[in-house]
Amino acid sequence: MESFRNPIILGFIAAYMLLTILVGIWALRKTKSTQDFFMAGKDLGIIVTGFAVFSSLLSGFGFVGGPALVYKMGMSSVWMFVCVIMGFNLSFFLLAKRLRLFAEIGNPISLPDIVRLRYDNAFTQGLMALAIILGVLGYLATQILAMSIVLQEILNASSLIESISIGYCMFISCSILVFYSITGGIVASVYTDLVQGAIMIFGALLIFFSVINLFEGGFQEISQIIAQDDAGAIGPWGTLGAFGALSWLFIFMMGGAGQPHVITKMMMYKNISDAKYILPTSIVGYFFSALLWLSIGLAMRALVINGMHPELSNADMAASVYLQYYTNPILAGLVFAGLFAAIMSTADGFLNIGTAAIMHDIPDALGVKIKNDLFWARLVTLILTVISALFARYSGDLVAILGAFGWGTFAAAIVPVVVIGFNWKRATPMAANVCIISSLSINFSVKILNIKVPYAIDIGAISLIISMLLFISISILSKKPVINKNVEAAMDL
Amino acid sequence: MYVLSTLVNQKLNLLKLKVDRFLFIGVLFLSLIVLSLLMVSPEAxxxxxxxxxxxxxxxxxxxxDQHSLYSFIFCFGMVWVYLGSLLLSTRHLTKNKRKKIQTLMVSFCLGYLCLLSLLIFSNIISDSYFYLGFPRNTAIMLYLIGFSPLFLSFVYVRYFDIxxxxxxxxxxxxxxxxxxxx
Structure with a gap:
């Protein structure tokens, strides 16, 4: 079977691509209106929503970037997923019901729509749309870069092509992604999430056991190899140290509730009581899939330190190298296919909210009406993909670092305005506007000016703290706002 | 006796912090901590x-291992802000229900802070004791800190209707x- 490794892997990926096209075509038929394209008709079931929530969180960020960070820094990045149940709890306690209730008022199709409904302010809607577009660029770049790295590794290892550059791989990845997103909208995304989620749970479990069997002593031997080289790397803070790890804990446990591609799914389920089953479904799915993040990263670090595998030229290759050289070809093919599915569905989700922000929210905030919006939505999808691909190509960051930037941008802008503001009547539009502007200014100026923060504290965490402080203090100091009657009723329920 | 009980009640009313103020003070506290960290020891x-x-x-x-106290204060602020945000979800409840769920939330957050403190103040990374494949502190982080929030998830699922x-x-x-x- 080993001699057919590459054909098997390529076969699985080809089969998956075919499945993607079929899902896209099926979703195209199911998508009859803008509401369907952006909100899946508010008709999703428990399993579909639960899987869509956890799969959107993991994606290329978790499956390519996660193992890369564990390989590079040891246990530091594990804090990003160790706190995920905290994040889910915050999202469900504060938002699942509230967003579903708001979705009943005025048929909103995006998060900025609901923000406008809550604050009754067009400028706030426009700013929220801008924050989403900027966050989407960072996050979408993560997905495109992850997909290109995996594709390059597979194609370079096969006998079909001698050597392919990352640029060509990006072109191929973007072409598939654009086709998929343009045809299916959010319907394609959530149903691919379902397939992908199932594949990833199954694949991650098998990978976990393959890592245990790779070393005679299982994880204990891996831990010992890493500890002999650098005890801090296998300690709870990893190489980054306590502050860096704790700032990740903060930004990921609070910021989980501020990820628009995740929380918009909370407007799409059918019955409100489904939320109580969606939470455990998402947690269980996330837990099993995250095993891949931890096990591959540690295994690759131990293999390199022990001299069993040559050093990786790029940490982002950790997952694809492990799958290529240390797993059964069928399992590798299955996980590679699942990985592509993860990246595609999440990227589709991002394109969806980014397109809604450009096509619907900003014109709405400016009072402009766009005709033939479905056509324009598809064109904007193409443009967003190209800009993100350029960002990914020229930023020079690791997949997970780009992902953490996108996460931090969303968290700082959305957590105060949405998570707090949707549950606190005292919140004012002015506070929301200042909060969004400050969060974007801090995140982007630190990124553009390449400022190093002491103690390796994540800038997203600092930005979130400042935007929360501004939001609450300005709200308390301003005049009590007048809230729409229906919105008030939804907030009282 | 009556005067005494009235006084106690008045004191308690003064101590009753509104959820939004509680959150605000938490965020302010965390901001000051981060600000002081950024200004005090840039050599780290x-x-x-x-x-x-x-x-x-x-x-x-x-x-x-030089910054255990700072790490603890940072964690304290972090958990405070998390708790403050979580408590916002209880504002619509009647007094009795609110008290019960708030007690559960506060207890959970205190427990979570204790687990984090356990990691912060114990710096031993021992090769000889492994729990399910990992050194003791790492095992605490993965298994206890990672899974303890399931308690709140259970509360959400079990008492959803109430x-x-x-x-x-x-x-x-x-x-x-x-x-x-x-």
Whole structure:
């Protein structure tokens, strides 16, 4: 079977691509209106929503970037997923019901729509749309870069092509992604999430056991190899140290509730009581899939330190190298296919909210009406993909670092305005506007000016703290706002 | 006796902090902590260094265990802000229900802070004791810190109808909105 490794892997990926096209075509038929394209008709079931929530969180960020960070820094990045149940709890306690209730008022199709409904302010809607577009660029770049790295590794290892550059791989990845997103909208995304989620749970479990069997002593031997080289790397803070790890804990446990591609799914389920089953479904799915993040990263670090595998030229290759050289070809093919599915569905989700922000929210905030919006939505999808691909190509960051930037941008802008503001009547539009502007200014100026923060504290965490402080203090100091009657009723329920 | 009980009640009323103020003070506290950290010890900025043998790996630096107290204060602020945000979800409840769920939330957050403190103040990374494949502190982080929040998830699922919403009140809300739209 080993001699057919590459054909098997390529076969699985080809089969998956075919499945993607079929899902896209099926979703195209199911998508009859803008509401369907952006909100899946508010008709999703428990399993579909639960899987869509956890799969959107993991994606290329978790499956390519996660193992890369564990390989590079040891246990530091594990804090990003160790706190995920905290994040889910915050999202469900504060938002699942509230967003579903708001979705009943005025048929909103995006998060900025609901923000406008809550604050009754067009400028706030426009700013929220801008924050989403900027966050989407960072996050979408993560997905495109992850997909290109995996594709390059597979194609370079096969006998079909001698050597392919990352640029060509990006072109191929973007072409598939654009086709998929343009045809299916959010319907394609959530149903691919379902397939992908199932594949990833199954694949991650098998990978976990393959890592245990790779070393005679299982994880204990891996831990010992890493500890002999650098005890801090296998300690709870990893190489980054306590502050860096704790700032990740903060930004990921609070910021989980501020990820628009995740929380918009909370407007799409059918019955409100489904939320109580969606939470455990998402947690269980996330837990099993995250095993891949931890096990591959540690295994690759131990293999390199022990001299069993040559050093990786790029940490982002950790997952694809492990799958290529240390797993059964069928399992590798299955996980590679699942990985592509993860990246595609999440990227589709991002394109969806980014397109809604450009096509619907900003014109709405400016009072402009766009005709033939479905056509324009598809064109904007193409443009967003190209800009993100350029960002990914020229930023020079690791997949997970780009992902953490996108996460931090969303968290700082959305957590105060949405998570707090949707549950606190005292919140004012002015506070929301200042909060969004400050969060974007801090995140982007630190990124553009390449400022190093002491103690390796994540800038997203600092930005979130400042935007929360501004939001609450300005709200308390301003005049009590007048809230729409229906919105008030939804907030009282 | 009456005067005494009135005084106690008045004192307690003064101590009763509104949820939004509680959150505000928490955020303010955390902001001051981060601000002081950024200003006080910039020499600790470069914690990790590149591995001597492998360029793609990082190794931990020499300042690893020097900031336990700061780390604890940072965690305290962090958990405070998390709790403050979580408590916002209880504002619509009646007094009795609110008290019960708030007690559960506060207890959980205190427990979570204790677990984090356990990691912060115990710096032993021992090779000899492994729990399910990992050194003791790492095992605490993965298994206890990672899974303890399931307690809150259980509360959410188990008491959904009492604490969050019932299907009937959602349908009523839908009807109310539909009738207005007509």
């Amino acid at each position: 900025s470069y914690y990790q260094t590149t591995h001597l043998q492998f360029n793609s790996l990082m190794t931990s630096g020499e300042t690893s 604490l969050i919403i019932t299907e009937a009140s959602f349908k009523n809300f839908q009807k109310q909105i539909k009738s207005q739209n007509k």
